Amino acid sequence: MAQALTYLKESASQTAGPYVHIGCTPNFSGIEGIYPNDLGQALINDATLGDRIAIKGTVFDGTGTPLKDALIEIWHADAQGLYPSAKETRGTPDPNFVGWGRSPGDMATGEFTFETVKPGRVPHRDGGLMAPHVTFWIVARGINIGLHTRMYFADEPDANAEDPILTRIEHQNRVPTLLATPEGKGVYRFDIHLQGDSETIFFDI
Amino acid sequence: MSGYIARDRAWHPPALTPGYKTSVARSPTRALLSFATTMSEETGPMFGHDMLGPQDGDLIHNYAAAGQSAIGPRIVVHGRVLDEAGRGVPGAMVEVWQANAGGRYRHKKEGYIAPLAPNFGGCGRVITGEDGGYEFRTIQPGPYPWPNGPNDWRPAHIHFSVFGHAFAQRLITQMYFEGDPLIPLCPIVRTIPSDAAIDRLTAALDMNATIPMDARAYKFDIVLRGARQTLFENRMEGV
Numbered sequence: 001m002a003q004a005l006t007y008l009k010e011s012a013s014q015t016a017g018p019y020v021h022i023g024c025t026p027n028f029s030g031i032e033g034i035y036p037n038d039l040g041q042a043l044i045n046d047a048t049l050g051d052r053i054a055i056k057g058t059v060f061d062g063t064g065t066p067l068k069d070a071l072i073e074i075w076h077a078d079a080q081g082l083y084p085s086a087k088e089t090r091g092t093p094d095p096n097f098v099g100w101g102r103s104p105g106d107m108a109t110g111e112f113t114f115e116t117v118k119p120g121r122v123p124h125r126d127g128g129l130m131a132p133h134v135t136f137w138i139v140a141r142g143i144n145i146g147l148h149t150r151m152y153f154a155d156e157p158d159a160n161a162e163d164p165i166l167t168r169i170e171h172q173n174r175v176p177t178l179l180a181t182p183e184g185k186g187v188y189r190f191d192i193h194l195q196g197d198s199e200t201i202f203f204d205i
Numbered sequence: 206m207s208g209y210i211a212r213d214r215a216w217h218p219p220a221l222t223p224g225y226k227t228s229v230a231r232s233p234t235r236a237l238l239s240f241a242t243t244m245s246e247e248t249g250p251m252f253g254h255d256m257l258g259p260q261d262g263d264l265i266h267n268y269a270a271a272g273q274s275a276i277g278p279r280i281v282v283h284g285r286v287l288d289e290a291g292r293g294v295p296g297a298m299v300e301v302w303q304a305n306a307g308g309r310y311r312h313k314k315e316g317y318i319a320p321l322a323p324n325f326g327g328c329g330r331v332i333t334g335e336d337g338g339y340e341f342r343t344i345q346p347g348p349y350p351w352p353n354g355p356n357d358w359r360p361a362h363i364h365f366s367v368f369g370h371a372f373a374q375r376l377i378t379q380m381y382f383e384g385d386p387l388i389p390l391c392p393i394v395r396t397i398p399s400d401a402a403i404d405r406l407t408a409a410l411d412m413n414a415t416i417p418m419d420a421r422a423y424k425f426d427i428v429l430r431g432a433r434q435t436l437f438e439n440r441m442e443g444v
């Protein structure tokens with residue numbers, strides 16, 4: 001018999017349930033006084049370098065109904081393409097950039113909004129550059145394991161055309177599900193569809 | 206850094222689990238896009254201990270009026286956040302939320318007839334220490350009925366949201382209590398394919414960690430995805 005491998009198994013995911021906002025954005029859900037503010041509200045401040053953008057979107061279920069009990073988190077590089085992480089060895093990331101945001105969505109409509117800066121390009125492990133993108137993670141009641149995806153920018157056609165992730169997608173007619181569309185000055189719309197003809201491409205990463 | 210170990214999707218619940226009705230319209234139907242992790246997934250936000258308030262990890266008191274405390278069975282929940290290689294994950298943010306002792310959440314959309322507890326908010330957070338250890342105090346939540354099948358009940362549980370060191374490790378799960386007969390009956394628990402994986406989410410009563418005449422203790426370890434590491438990499442992590 002061979003030696004035993006001693007790896008542990010990752011804890012199984014369970015749905016975030018209907019009350020994820022109690023735990024992750026308690027002030028939003030009306031539980032005030034425990035934390036001074038909810039985590040992930042601000043990605044930038046006045047001194048952050050880069051072009052200001054707003055990302056707006058709604059998560060829709062398979063019937064076209066917007067989710068109002070979802071939690072959406074994003075993570076992206078600064079304007080130079082550097083991550084505010086201890087693992088970032090390529091340079092010094094912008095000290096005024098948080099890079100991580102969390103939104104419970106609007107109470108009435110479910111629409112999320114993130115005020116941030118446009119990310120720079122980040123290298124892929126093969127050495128080439130990825131197109132500017134924002135990593136998304138979506139959890140909600142009825143979602144058994146958090147959904148990973150990326151938002152790219154529809155107005156970056158050249159960078160997108162050489163992105164190693166976008167170009168490997170077999171069904172190129174689905175790539176637009178990952179593209180945020182400009183909607184006025186600095187505003188991008190990125191709707192997420194859990195099912196249906198325009199089902200977003202979700203990642204197993 | 207040479208990427209994160211792939212998720213064992215057969216160990217986790219699938220997206221579509223008709224016994225849990227809400228998953229039916231919220232489950233992606235197409236195959237997920239698989240690719241090796243990049244910097245975008247191998248990094249993630251870091252949280253410092255200095256951002257925590259003194260009562261963030263004490264749900265018995267963090268919403269209570271001065272001199273009062275939440276009603277219910279007092280417990281300590283402790284354990285470690287580990288990666289798949291068994292290494293402790295230091296600096297991991299652990300956020301928890303739960304119903305009160307009667308099974309009622311403090312939420313405007315919650316309709317269960319059990320009353321709110323005036324001194325209980327139902328959320329807390331801690332950051333793991335150097336060995337990945339964490340601990341918080343709370344009251345044991347009650348089971349409650351929920352609209353799914355005609356008579357479905359959730360076992361007593363605490364929700365956990367965990368940040369490791371990478372966005373690829375992001376995890377939300379639930380902790381159950383050893384011996385709860387509702388565990389095998391619950392459609393949400395049963396989204397998990399194997400009993401072995403359910404057992405890993407079931408905290409054991411830990412008499413050695415109880416506080417005599419104060420609180421029982423439950424031990425709950427959480428395992429996040431691990432990073433592959435090999436001496437044949439050009440650059441070891443942290444070197």
